[in-house]
Amino acid sequence: MGQGPGPEKFDSNGNPVRRFGPFKGVGIGVFVLLLVFLGMNSYYMLDEENYAVVTTLGSAQAVSQAGLHFKIPFIQRVRKVSKGIKGMPIGYVVETGGSIDEESVMITKDFNFVNTDFYLEYMVNDPVKYMYASADPEATLKMLAQSYIRDTVGIYNVDDVITTGKALIQSEIKEKLTNRMIEEDIGLSVVNITIQDAFPPTDEVMNAFKNVENAKQGKETAINNANKDRNEKIPQAEAECDQIIKNAEAEKEARINEAQGQVSRFEQMYAEYSKYPLITKQRMFYETMEELLPVMKVYIVDEAGTQKLLPLDNFTAPDGGGALPAGEGDTGNGAGSGEVAQ
Numbered sequence: 001m002g003q004g005p006g007p008e009k010f011d012s013n014g015n016p017v018r019r020f021g022p023f024k025g026v027g028i029g030v031f032v033l034l035l036v037f038l039g040m041n042s043y044y045m046l047d048e049e050n051y052a053v054v055t056t057l058g059s060a061q062a063v064s065q066a067g068l069h070f071k072i073p074f075i076q077r078v079r080k081v082s083k084g085i086k087g088m089p090i091g092y093v094v095e096t097g098g099s100i101d102e103e104s105v106m107i108t109k110d111f112n113f114v115n116t117d118f119y120l121e122y123m124v125n126d127p128v129k130y131m132y133a134s135a136d137p138e139a140t141l142k143m144l145a146q147s148y149i150r151d152t153v154g155i156y157n158v159d160d161v162i163t164t165g166k167a168l169i170q171s172e173i174k175e176k177l178t179n180r181m182i183e184e185d186i187g188l189s190v191v192n193i194t195i196q197d198a199f200p201p202t203d204e205v206m207n208a209f210k211n212v213e214n215a216k217q218g219k220e221t222a223i224n225n226a227n228k229d230r231n232e233k234i235p236q237a238e239a240e241c242d243q244i245i246k247n248a249e250a251e252k253e254a255r256i257n258e259a260q261g262q263v264s265r266f267e268q269m270y271a272e273y274s275k276y277p278l279i280t281k282q283r284m285f286y287e288t289m290e291e292l293l294p295v296m297k298v299y300i301v302d303e304a305g306t307q308k309l310l311p312l313d314n315f316t317a318p319d320g321g322g323a324l325p326a327g328e329g330d331t332g333n334g335a336g337s338g339e340v341a342q
Contacts (some may be wrong), residue, residue, distance in 0.1 A: 041073040050080040051127035060128045081127040085191050088142060090149065091117040092196070105201050106150050107213070112158035115201040118173075120145050121191040130187030137186045144184070145193065148176045162198045170194055 045068055046052045052063040055077045063069060064083075071078055091104030104115045122141060124130045134140055152173050156165050170193055178190045273280040 038073050041071075043068055043070045044078050045069075046080070049083055051083060051124065053079045053081060053127050053131055055079070060132060062127045079131065081124055081130060083124065085121050085123045088120040088122065088138065088145075089117070089196075090120060090142065090145060091115075101201070103146060106153045108153060108158040108161055109155055110157045113201050113210075114153070114158050114161050114198055116149070116153060116161060116198045117196040118145070118149060118193055119196050120193045122188050123191055124187055125189040126185075126187035128187070129185060134184075134186040137188050140184065140186060141181065141188055141190075144180055145173075145177055148173050148180070152176070158200075162200075166195045166198070 044052065046063060046066050048066045052069065054061050054063055054071060056072075056075060092099050099115060099117065101115075104117055106114055106116060108114055120141070130137055152169055153161055156169060159165075161169065174190060174193050177193065181188055181190055269280065269284075
């Protein structure tokens with residue numbers, strides 16, 4: 001038979017002693033607190049003015065229906081995004097009303113400066129893309145808005161910007177910006193954009209911007225001139241380089257051919273010399289003299305020391321005449337021998 005629990009123990013005052021002591025109550029309290037904590041983190045309330053973006057292990061899902069919604073504690077994370085229309089000033093500070101010259105001063109079609117303040121209204125149309133498609137969607141929207149504002153103002157005259165053309169300018173900017181935000185697809189849509197104020201800037205600001213524009217134009221002119229100079233000199237240098245290479249190749253071929261011809265002549269001469277040494281030596285001597293004598297001046301000196309110039313042109317004339325001019329063959333004493341000197 002099984003044994004029942006042992007005899008109950010009592011303290012010195014006769015009160016029964018609990019088996020688990022005070023730790024049993026602490027454990028129950030911790031368990032109850034854990035249940036309360038899990039219960040409070042297992043739901044969230046969503047109102048009509050916000051979206052909820054529920055992220056489950058990296059996967060995001062948008063919730064737009066208002067009311068009570070449940071989530072898994074520690075696994076699902078909920079972030080709320082406003083559905084309302086937001087505003088963004090461009091060119092001025094809302095709190096102080098002061099202008100931001102870098103954003104507001106623009107150049108019109110007729111090359112006048114104008115200070116223009118805009119107010120952009122937008123809203124979130126896709127909370128998931130708004131949170132995860134761009135690191136800073138508002139900054140992207142503002143940058144694009146400033147770009148289209150400057151482009152559009154630049155095609156109107158200053159009078160249109162300040163007076164009668166405001167509505168048309170606003171409409172064009174809104175259309176361009178709306179289409180671009182659809183392309184960007186970062187969860188934002190344009191509601192409206194309006195010109196808050198438009199007026200000529202101060203002389204100080206105008207002069208500063210003129211200096212900036214002049215510097216930009218000077219930079220562009222310098223770049224264009226440099227590109228033009230480069231485009232002219234590069235083809236010229238390439239042509240000169242090609243010509244140098246072609247000349248070098250031609251010189252190379254000419255020298256190779258000349259060297260090969262000399263080698264061939266030397267081989268033929270050596271072959272003849274091997275067969276007839278004496279005849280070959282005499283022929284080489286005569287050929288060398290034929291090359292040297294036409295360009296030499298020959299002086300004949302007789303035994304008396306009389307020096308006469310012997311023109312060799314008469315000996316090398318095409319008609320074959322070899323006679324000396326009258327008197328020049330006579331040395332005065334009948335001598336027929338002489339010395340040849342260069």
